Amino acid sequence: MSSLTDPAFIRQLDALNLLARRVLRGSLQADRRTQRRGTGITFADYAPYNFGDDYRAIDWKIYARTEELLIKLFEIEEDTTVYILFDCSRSMATKFDYARKLAAAIGYIALNGMDRVMVYGMAEKLSTIVESARSRSQVFPFLRDLEGAETFGVDTDFSACARTFQARKGKKGVVLVVSDFFFPKGFEEGLRFLQWSGHDVFALQVHDPADLECPWLGDLEIECVETAATQRVTISEKESKQYREAIAAWNDSLKNECARRGVGLASTTSDVPFDVVIQSMLRKGGLVA
Amino acid sequence: MTFGFPMFFWGLLALLPLAAVYFIRTRPRRQPVNAFFLWQQVFQQKAASSLFQKLRNLLSLLLVALAFGAAVVALTRPRFDDGSAPDLLIVIDRSASMQSVEDGRSRIDQAKDLARSWITALGGSQRAAIADVAGSLEYRAHLTNHARLLKDAINGMTASDQALDPHALDELTLLSAAASDGKAGTRILFLTDRHSSPMKLPDGVEVVQVGGKGGNAGITAADLRWDSPGRASLFVSLISDFPEDRDVELELVSANDGVLARLFTVHLPAHGTANESIAVEPIEPGNWLLRLRGKDVFDADNIAPLGLNAPQPIPVQVAAKNPYFFQQCIAAFSRADSLFEPLDGFARLSLAVGSPPETECSIVFAPAGESPFWKSVGEELPPGPPEVMSKDHPLIARIDPALLGFDGARKLTAPQGAVVVLAHADGTPLVYTCSVDGKSAVVLNFDPSREDFYLSPWFPVLVHDAAVLLTGRENQFPSAVATGSHVEVPGTEDVKKALLEMDRKTVPVTTTMPALIERVGNYSFSRNSTDWHLGGAVFSAGESGPAPSGDPPPQVKLATGWPLAGWFLLGAIGLVLGEEFLYHRRKVG
Numbered sequence: 095m096s097s098l099t100d101p102a103f104i105r106q107l108d109a110l111n112l113l114a115r116r117v118l119r120g121s122l123q124a125d126r127r128t129q130r131r132g133t134g135i136t137f138a139d140y141a142p143y144n145f146g147d148d149y150r151a152i153d154w155k156i157y158a159r160t161e162e163l164l165i166k167l168f169e170i171e172e173d174t175t176v177y178i179l180f181d182c183s184r185s186m187a188t189k190f191d192y193a194r195k196l197a198a199a200i201g202y203i204a205l206n207g208m209d210r211v212m213v214y215g216m217a218e219k220l221s222t223i224v225e226s227a228r229s230r231s232q233v234f235p236f237l238r239d240l241e242g243a244e245t246f247g248v249d250t251d252f253s254a255c256a257r258t259f260q261a262r263k264g265k266k267g268v269v270l271v272v273s274d275f276f277f278p279k280g281f282e283e284g285l286r287f288l289q290w291s292g293h294d295v296f297a298l299q300v301h302d303p304a305d306l307e308c309p310w311l312g313d314l315e316i317e318c319v320e321t322a323a324t325q326r327v328t329i330s331e332k333e334s335k336q337y338r339e340a341i342a343a344w345n346d347s348l349k350n351e352c353a354r355r356g357v358g359l360a361s362t363t364s365d366v367p368f369d370v371v372i373q374s375m376l377r378k379g380g381l382v383a
Numbered sequence: 384m385t386f387g388f389p390m391f392f393w394g395l396l397a398l399l400p401l402a403a404v405y406f407i408r409t410r411p412r413r414q415p416v417n418a419f420f421l422w423q424q425v426f427q428q429k430a431a432s433s434l435f436q437k438l439r440n441l442l443s444l445l446l447v448a449l450a451f452g453a454a455v456v457a458l459t460r461p462r463f464d465d466g467s468a469p470d471l472l473i474v475i476d477r478s479a480s481m482q483s484v485e486d487g488r489s490r491i492d493q494a495k496d497l498a499r500s501w502i503t504a505l506g507g508s509q510r511a512a513i514a515d516v517a518g519s520l521e522y523r524a525h526l527t528n529h530a531r532l533l534k535d536a537i538n539g540m541t542a543s544d545q546a547l548d549p550h551a552l553d554e555l556t557l558l559s560a561a562a563s564d565g566k567a568g569t570r571i572l573f574l575t576d577r578h579s580s581p582m583k584l585p586d587g588v589e590v591v592q593v594g595g596k597g598g599n600a601g602i603t604a605a606d607l608r609w610d611s612p613g614r615a616s617l618f619v620s621l622i623s624d625f626p627e628d629r630d631v632e633l634e635l636v637s638a639n640d641g642v643l644a645r646l647f648t649v650h651l652p653a654h655g656t657a658n659e660s661i662a663v664e665p666i667e668p669g670n671w672l673l674r675l676r677g678k679d680v681f682d683a684d685n686i687a688p689l690g691l692n693a694p695q696p697i698p699v700q701v702a703a704k705n706p707y708f709f710q711q712c713i714a715a716f717s718r719a720d721s722l723f724e725p726l727d728g729f730a731r732l733s734l735a736v737g738s739p740p741e742t743e744c745s746i747v748f749a750p751a752g753e754s755p756f757w758k759s760v761g762e763e764l765p766p767g768p769p770e771v772m773s774k775d776h777p778l779i780a781r782i783d784p785a786l787l788g789f790d791g792a793r794k795l796t797a798p799q800g801a802v803v804v805l806a807h808a809d810g811t812p813l814v815y816t817c818s819v820d821g822k823s824a825v826v827l828n829f830d831p832s833r834e835d836f837y838l839s840p841w842f843p844v845l846v847h848d849a850a851v852l853l854t855g856r857e858n859q860f861p862s863a864v865a866t867g868s869h870v871e872v873p874g875t876e877d878v879k880k881a882l883l884e885m886d887r888k889t890v891p892v893t894t895t896m897p898a899l900i901e902r903v904g905n906y907s908f909s910r911n912s913t914d915w916h917l918g919g920a921v922f923s924a925g926e927s928g929p930a931p932s933g934d935p936p937p938q939v940k941l942a943t944g945w946p947l948a949g950w951f952l953l954g955a956i957g958l959v960l961g962e963e964f965l966y967h968r969r970k971v972g
Contacts, residue, residue: 278419314413315413325422327422336425341418
């Protein structure tokens with residue numbers, strides 16, 4: 095396992111951060127734009143005046159031309175809390191290091207953008223990895239805490255974790271779920287609950303390439319890495335193909351669910367360099383913009 | 384069912400460790416997976432076959448055990464009979480007619496197939512011997528249970544060009560008699576097409592007929608002889624196995640350049656024979672081929688190679704006071720069949736009256752004076768009928784001695800070793816042959832000038848037969864002989880050349896005399912600076928004609944095909960393959 099505080103890794107994070115600055119073109123304070131309208135300095139839209147609105151926001155020039163009271167709306171520029179829900183179940187063991195680097199990169203960029211970052215570990219229950227970090231000075235504690243995370247639990251319960259998370263944290267923010275999304279009980283309810291809670295939800299799916307294929311044939315005793323359950327099976331080309339189809343169907347259902355809910359989704363495998371993934375995500379926008 | 388080697392059943396004990404090893408071997412390897420619940424989805428559809436999955440290891444063990452058991456049973460050589468089957472002597476007819484092709488396969492190949500099938504069925508638990516027969520019985524493999532040796536012996540057989548000798552199997556009489564008495568456990572099976580000269584098989588020989596549907600016409604005899612210089616007579620005899628009359632065409636062509644000399648038609652009655660004699664003119668000495676045109680089952684008898692040798696007259700001189708009648712006789716035989724070539728000087732043969740000249744051979748009438756061919760010529764003998772001392776001698780084959788007067792015969796003594804043919808009542812030889820100091824003579828002890836003997840028909844006959852006898856031409860060199868014959872080429876020196884021309888290929892053959900004419904073709908020999916031509920042909924009415932009428936031989940009961948052990952072994956292999964399939968599935972899906 096490579097260290098998250100390794101200078102070479104930090105240099106990679108710096109490079110990604112510079113790229114993020116260039117892409118975002120934001121200010122030092124709270125770079126993240128939200129969809130909420132408020133009292134910032136960047137004009138967003140017009141809205142009809144209603145009783146109780148700030149009369150200072152009325153655009154009198156428009157009133158002079160149209161005799162209609164309209165108020166100017168501005169984008170709120172605020173600091174945002176980035177929640178990273180990090181899958182720590184044992185199914186992540188083969189890609190845990192890789193997923194941790196992804197989380198570290200995203201957290202690093204957020205901290206440099208003056209956002210607040212909190213990291214939680216998910217398995218059959220929720221555990222805290224990084225309580226709260228804000229500002230650049232918190233980068234190294236953040237990375238060390240993240241580095242100390244380990245896999246735990248016996249079976250991932252995404253829905254339970256989402257409920258626990260919401261119970262603990264009422265403040266809305268950006269929720270980034272880093273996982274392989276191999277949740278036997280499904281991912282739909284968890285995503286729906288997070289979105290219902292008002293968070294901007296993003297999914298980052300990380301696969302081990304071996305998970306997508308079935309390189310072994312013949313008589314096997316397959317064993318669940320999380321529950322240690324076993325089953326004797328004979329895997330022929332037919333079963334291998336059925337497994338690949340099942341994996342593809344599972345991923346398609348995740349993609350469809352995210353698309354239907356407007357949840358951003360990025361999928362990658364652990365053989366793709368993590369910085370390439372981050373760059374791609376930055377250029378596509380949406381997740382860290 | 385009996386078992387040749389029941390001790391192999393102890394091998395079944397090996398099943399116990401085999402089962403133990405098998406259960407150890409079939410433990411599957413463990414494979415951790417991240418998406419276990421997806422694998423469960425995949426295999427939920429296969430719940431119906433879960434019982435098979437559970438029992439599959441036991442099924443594999445069962446297959447292996449069955450395969451092992453079948454192999455053990457195969458080793459014990461099981462048989463349905465009581466195991467006391469006798470040895471087999473398989474005799475295959477490889478005479479010329481076995482070359483016949485029916486339904487695309489020759490009869491010899493059909494016989495070999497059947498024999499091989501019997502050998503296979505023996506399964507190595509019963510002994511057999513292989514022999515073939517044409518001119519004589521030849522053993523190819525002696526009694527053994529080694530199937531490979533027996534099959535190799537069968538594979539090495541080819542049909543010969545010779546006819547089946549009706550007495551070739553007589554030597555089996557003792558063996559078959561012992562078998563019928565129960566003294567020897569040998570069963571004799573004779574595979575034949577039954578196309579042969581009539582033959583009496585020894586008792587106990589079981590005949591298995593191969594092919595023999597018929598549909599053949601062939602040449603059974605042919606001869607080509609000089610009539611006169613530049614003209615020859617061709618004689619041919621044919622036989623038909625066809626059920627209907629037919630006209631067949633024959634052609635006489637030169638074996639050297641293929642030039643057609645004669646083409647003629649012969650009417651062949653159904654299941655009958657036909658003879659034809661025609662003149663061929665002009666014709667040259669050399670090798671010739673007489674071919675029967677048309678298709679039938681047997682090709683080798685459709686061709687009769689023939690030899691036509693250059694005339695070789697005997698140089699002859701006359702030593703008589705009155706040579707006229709001798710000269711006329713010589714001239715007549717010179718014109719007719721080129722027997723004589725008159726010479727004034729030294730000749731091989733002399734016709735003499737009184738004392739003969741110094742020639743290799745002499746025919747001497749009225750012996751007188753001194754000669755190594757007689758002694759003590761005395762007074763004239765009284766006339767009287769001669770006594771025949773050598774019956775069937777060629778000198779008197781064509782005359783009646785009682786009609787000869789022997790007028791002027793004198794008392795004399797023949798030299799030591801003389802063959803007296805006719806003698807006077809007092810024992811004085813009248814006609815005799817003798818050889819002294821490398822010279823031969825026929826002495827005719829009477830005066831031919833008396834009683835108009837020169838004008839009698841016996842004069843040329845005696846001269847001709849005596850000349851032929853003295854010069855060794857009493858048996859003229861044949862134009863063609865049947866294959867399997869031995870031929871003595873005239874001459875005294877070593878044979879310089881002996882070639883067989885067949886299908887436009889020339890191969891050397893044995894130069895030892897007498898030469899065996901083994902194959903169909905044109906033979907050429909060179910001896911004493913003289914070339915001799917001869918044809919070898921099948922020439923057998925038995926081989927070419929119809930099979931003997933009468934009831935077909937009884938059906939021979941003998942197992943063919945794979946032995947029981949072979950089937951068990953095949954079953955074992957099948958079971959092992961089945962288990963290997965399951966094992967493969969377990970290993971690589």
